[in-house]
Amino acid sequence: MNTITVASPKPLDPLDETTSLETAATTRALGPDILRALAILLVMLVHLPVEATPLPLAGIRPYGWIGVDIFFVLSGYLIGSQLMAEAARRRAIDFKAFYLRRAFRILPAFLLVLAFYTLVPSLRDAPTMQPAWRFFTFTVNFGLDPRLGGTFTEAWSLSVEEHFYLLLPVLVVLLRRRATVVFVASLVATIVIAGMGLRFALWQSQVGPAVEIQAYREALATYFRDVYYPTYNRLDGLTFGVVLAAIRLFKPLLWERYMPPYIALGIGSMSVIAALVIFSIRGPFAETNLPLVFQPLPGAVFGFPLFSAGVAFILGALVDLQPRIGRWHLPAISGIATLSYSLYLTHKGVYHLDQMVFGKDNLQGLSGFVIYLATCFIVAAALWFLVERNFLMLRDHLMSRSHRVG
Known part of the structure; x- marks a missing residue:
């Protein structure tokens, strides 16, 4: 992994490079945008x-939580591509520039939404909220019991992302000269297997006892707190995204030879379907009111x-198909993908506002759905x-000036 076999263009980050909705439709990579738009609509x-x-959407709704896992794969691929390409090209990573770009990208909208939730309690989408410092420090996903802090819980995944931003640049620098295919494969296998083992142990020791006495609400809260939210249990998507980026950057001929788009799409689709089947197996929980996000062992x-892994294969295929699908004129997809971060931050709060303005009884059926979509997109x-x-x-202006000065 010390050299790039084939020169690759700088990967396009659909979250990072666009400054207008008009240019979004023409400069963004459609493949990642399709997955990003799908992810936010599911969430x-x-x-x-x-x-x-x-x-027609009732059967899809219980699976909407998988949208977050799609986001993780996308982040792993896009951020991993940027960092590894920079490390290979410059033999170093500009940590200051990287963290500055991430801060300008993530913090302004996040802090504004957090300020509204903190300072205007009537806007909160749940009766309780975690302390503000947990959000500021991006530690809200540790020990998060939704019964004790249900407002703005979607920030848990942002915490996972921030931890990823902190660790991956350091890991890339440490592995740049030492990494071999065998070493990296062993590291990835260790991360995935360790995550599986940890979730198994936590489910058995923390969730299982509540299930045994049929305390299902307690089991659900414990599952969220100990299994679903913590960063160390949610590294699968980020890891497979980074692996995809590494293979495409450093072993492009290998990927091209063994993973043409139709094969990658087939493997990815079968993996996703198999995972959805596993997610659907409820076993003894079939007769409970536990949502599908609660997963049996x-x-x-x-x-x-x-x-x-399935999403990573599909993403790789879509990136390869970019020369073909890039000619499609799908501004709605690019627009939704452009707004995905703002939508993610605000959609739960917007529905709460809809209830306050229109009344809960008027937010049912198709009309309620249309109101929800319209207000979400307006606010986003x-x-x-x-x-x-x-x-x-502002970020691009400041960074361009710093580069000119340097």
Whole structure:
């Protein structure tokens, strides 16, 4: 892994490089955008109450939580590609520039939404909220019991992402000269197997006792707190995304030879379907009211890595197909992907506001769904135009000046 076999262009980061919705439709990579748009729509769907879910989407809604795992694979691939390409090209990583870019990208919109939740309690989408310092320090995903802090719980995945941003640059630098194919494969296998083993142990020791006495609400909260939220249990998607980036950067001929798009799509689709089947097996929980996000032991152990690996294969195929699908004119997909971060931050709060403005009884069926979608996109577009875009422009201006000075 010390050299790049074939020169590769700088990977396009759909979360990072666009400063207008108009250019989003023409400069973004459609393959990652398709997955990103799908991911945010799934997340928005899973947080929509059943009574406001149209019948055709009712069967999909319970699986909406997998959208977060799609985001993890995308982040692993996109950030991993940037860092490893820079390390190979410059034989170093500009830590200051990397963290500055991430800070300008993530913090402004996040801190604004957090300020609203903190300072205006009536806007909170749940009765309780974790202390603000847990959000500021991105530690909210550790020990998070949704019963004791249900507001803005979607920030748990942002915490996982921040931990990834902190660790991956250091790991890339440490492995740049020492990594071999065998070493990296062993490291990846260790991360995945350790995650499976840890989830198995935690499920058995923490969730299992509550299940045995049929304390299902306690089991659900414990599952979220100890299995689902913590960073150390959610490395599968990020890991497989980074692995995909490494293979495509350092072994492109190997990927091209053995993983043409139709094979990668086939393997990825079968892996995703197999994972969804595992997620669907409820066993003794079939008659309970536990949501599908609560996974019995097989899903908690095997489902996450299998699904993440499948998404990584599909992403690799879509990137290879970019010369073909890039000619498709799908501005809606690119627009949704551009707004995905703002949508993620605001969609739960927007539905709460919808209830306050329109009344819960008026948010049922198709009309409630349309109101939810419309208000979500209006608020997300406002946040993007007023905050995200301006800080991205400021970041690019400041960094271009620093490069000229240097």
